Structures are given as C-alpha cells and as structure tokens.
Amino acid sequence: MAFVTSKQMLLDAQAGGYAVGAFNVENMEMVKAVIAAAEELQAPVMLQTTPSTVKYGTLATFAALVFAEAKKAKVPVALHLDHGSSFELAVQAIKEGYTSIMIDGSAVSFEENIELTKRVVAVASPNDIPVEAELGKVGGKEDDLEAEADINTDPLQAKEFVERTGINSLAIAIGTAHGFYAGTPVLDKERLSEIKKVVSVPLVLHGASGLSDEDVRDCVNRGICKVNFATELRAAYTDGIKHLFTDKPDTIDPKDLGKVGMENVKKLVMDRMIVCGCNSKIKSITY
Template identity: 80%
Template sequence: MPLVTSEKMLADAQKGGYAVGAFNVENMEMVKAVIAAAEELHAPVMLQTTPSTIKYGTLETYYAIVAAEAKKAAVPVCLHLDHGSSFELAVQALKAGYTSVMIDGSHEDFEGNIAVSKQVADAAKACGIPVEAELGKVGGKEDDLEAEADTNTDPMEAKEFVERTGVTSLAVAIGTAHGFYKGTPVLDKERVSEIRKVVSIPLVLHGASGLSDEEVRECVRRGICKVNFATELRAAYTDAGKKLIEEKPDTFDPKKLGVVGMEAVKNLVMERMKVCGCDGKAD
C-alpha cells in the first residue's frame, strides 16, 4: 500500500494501549528488513531517518526506497523525519514526500522550542502531515546533537507546549538517552503517567536501545504510543557483517553482507515489535 501518515497508527495505538515501533534505517537493506518484520508480524510500522542519514543519502533517495517497498507491503508503513534539526529541513522532508516529521527544538529554551515547533506544525498541517516535537532533553548523542539527560519533561510545561504549538505527538524526557547506556538507566516512569493526565496527544519514547523489555512495556502501559529504536539496529546490522567476514574472510560480494545484515535487523525488529505490543495490530 502507499505510504501512510502516522496519525491513524498512533491514535489506534493510544486507544489500544500499545506502541508503534519506529525504526531508524540507514540503507535499502535495513528498509527491507524492517518492512519484512512488520509484514511477518502484521504490525503497523514507522521507518525513520535522521539528519546525518539524510546528509549521507538525501531525502529523495530514502523516500524512493521506502515508498517502493511500502507499495508492496500489506501493512501500513510511515516514513518519518527523526530529529529534524530545522524548519527548513522539515519543509524539505514534506516536499520530498515524508508522511510524518519531527522538529527537535529541545536544544532551544522553552519559548524558542515553542516558536520553531509551531512553525513546523503550521506548515505540516497545511499538507495534512503530523508533527512530533520534543520537550525536555533526552541525553546522549543523536547525530551532532549532544545532551545531558538532566532535563526531564515537566507535565504542566508539556500541556502548555502542546496547546500553543499544535503538534500531534510529543517526545518526552524521563531519563532515557540516545545511544547505548554506560550504566543502568534510572527511568522516571511515573512522569509518563503524570504527563498523560494533562496531555491528550500520543507520547513518544526516544532512546529505547538497551532498555529492558519490562521497562519499555511499563512505559507503554503508562501511555507511550511510539518507541524509537536506532543504535541497536545499526549494531546488529554491522555485527552480522563482521561475523561473516570473520568466518569467511574471502567474502567480497556486498550482497552477502546485506543478506546477513537484513536477517539480524529483521529478527531484532520483530522482538522489539512484540515488546511494544504492535504485532497483529495492522489494519
């Protein structure tokens, strides 16, 4: 089917008490693997690209790959701009055909974040495309943005932020971080419940690579409707290639590396979808 927006899949997840898995993809193989996992589990799915991935491959190239694969799929597939770093990039993604965009103004102060998020939300609304924003700081490193995980989202600020910007989903900071965790993360899961009481739009959890299944499940129970996975997919893809070269050092065909990479990513994505509870939830 053609690409769909994230609006219905996140609304359904909110109603159904599960979360949609959102997976960062870097190449054709990862796109195929994520969609194959979604088809096998009959799950709705979001594929995402960050600014550094776009710089590597362009918005148009990723759109073409994902749109071609989505067309063959029997499940809803959404293409999302993850951590959009500017109003300009968000607009370029809309023009390229992305069906969901994120504007990350979390490095700005509260008013600055509201201003840029509203600007993107207004532009996207005119095209019928949903917008995710981030309030509070999710620590670790995402592309070139680095943050300390020390600014958890304030529920009342979240309420005001959503009312003033018109965004359709909100990434919240509860102690997660981008990348792999060095120690054991301490999540303020109660904060998800507090935000959920005052914010009606779907909530998003970033930095889920490396969290325990139980922690992800509890966050979903408390109101998270979308969970992002990036770092662990990259690691799974690359580790599979390394293992093949270790076992068969004379491997030179990139397709052989792609095949093992796809298998590793597909298996991981299926595990994560089951944890999010979105398996069997495709229309």
C-alpha cells in the first residue's frame, strides 16, 4: 500500500463503480488529516497541490511531507499535481517524487492542448507516472487560473483528445465551477453519459466543493472516477481556527490551531469519501 501512483487506483474505481476522492492540501496538518480520514474509512486517496501552493511551499517540501505520512499508512496514497500550469512544472513535479500529474491546457486551443499534453505524457510515461488533462473549461477560480465562461466538453473531441495524447484520465467540463457556487449549479449530466460512451479512460470531476451529495453520486454513477475537493477544505480548516479564537481568544500555540483545523478537515474528508463511495474499498483492491 502506502505511496503509489494514481493509475491503478483510478482503474479500480472505474471497474468498481466508485470515485476516488482527491483533496487539495495546503500544509502538514491538512496532509495528516486527509490520510487519517482515508485510514479510518479504509479508502484509497489522492492528495493534491496546485501551482500557487507549491510556489508557497515548494514541490520538494510537499513531496517529502506526503511521503513521510504515506509510508506509515495502510491505505494507498497518491500525490497529484493539480492544474499543472506548464510543461516545466509538470516535469519538475515528476523529478521531486509526485506520483500523478495534471497538465492543464484548457486555456489554449484544442491542438495546442494536445501538443502540450503529449509532451508531458512523453516524459511521464517512461517513469510510470500517470497524466490527467482537461478538455473544455471549468468555470470559476482555481489558484491563479480563472475561467470567465464555461466551455463544456464535446464528447467527440474528448475521444480524439484521449486517443491522440495517451493520457490516463480526463477532466471534463459539464457545468461545475471552481470555488463555492453563487447559485445552484446545473450540471449537464447527459453530456457526461455521452462522454463515458466514447472515452475509455477514467473521467474526473473538478469543482465539486458545494455540489450536493446527490449530484456527486449521480456523476459517479454515470462514470466519474475521481472527484476533486479544494475550496471547502480550506474553509473547514479556517473555520476551525476561527471558532477556537472565538472560544479561546488568548490561544497562542500554533499546535492548538493545527489540531482544530485537522479535526474539521478530517471530518469533511470522511463525509466526501462516503459520498464518492470509495470507503471500505481497500480489501477489494490490490497494489
């Protein structure tokens, strides 16, 4: 078990009809909380960092943190570069020990996205590192990336994209958005079903923070194998600290802040894992 790539993890999810929860982490406490949640629920798990997070903490630091915690774990743990913003960053993440890579070429043209993604696959594949890419544009704001408008994924383009790039998983746009939703999201679930019919690799849903449990479960039933959660983890961690200061305004020990943050994040992650259906799956998979 312990520190693994995401390839078999997502293939098992695809075969088993569930989704792996993928959780963005910002510090040591969030790393510990996510892995603790996975261990308690006997679930495979992916931890993710975005470009701004690794700019703040470095790829090497997060790789070391996750490796240190994962090697003690009795569940499979993968470390994923979320929304890799350049070929250079993707390659550096592989060198530093990341076990899963996303290259996000959704801001460029279809052909440019294909060429960028192929370059990353050409480096990652010989190192047995799986690659996720994105086709279409998921709205909202993720890190320094902001999409002014959604562009939903075209099923036939998705099929061509997967075949020409050799990626291991595909993030699709069906009406979700990064960050919290201002209103009630309307998802094009029929589009998801159409994509599933023509694309063989595991499908990924971004922008799940704020979606209803019903929507997430329906997307998983229709073929989503990985669900990303970011914004609500940040909110949970921060809310724990805010409440501590309300109850104990004289708190000065950073460890006390970290403990309440971890408690909130662990609880949230466990809830999301159950919604994704990946709890209690360790006994039925082999690594």
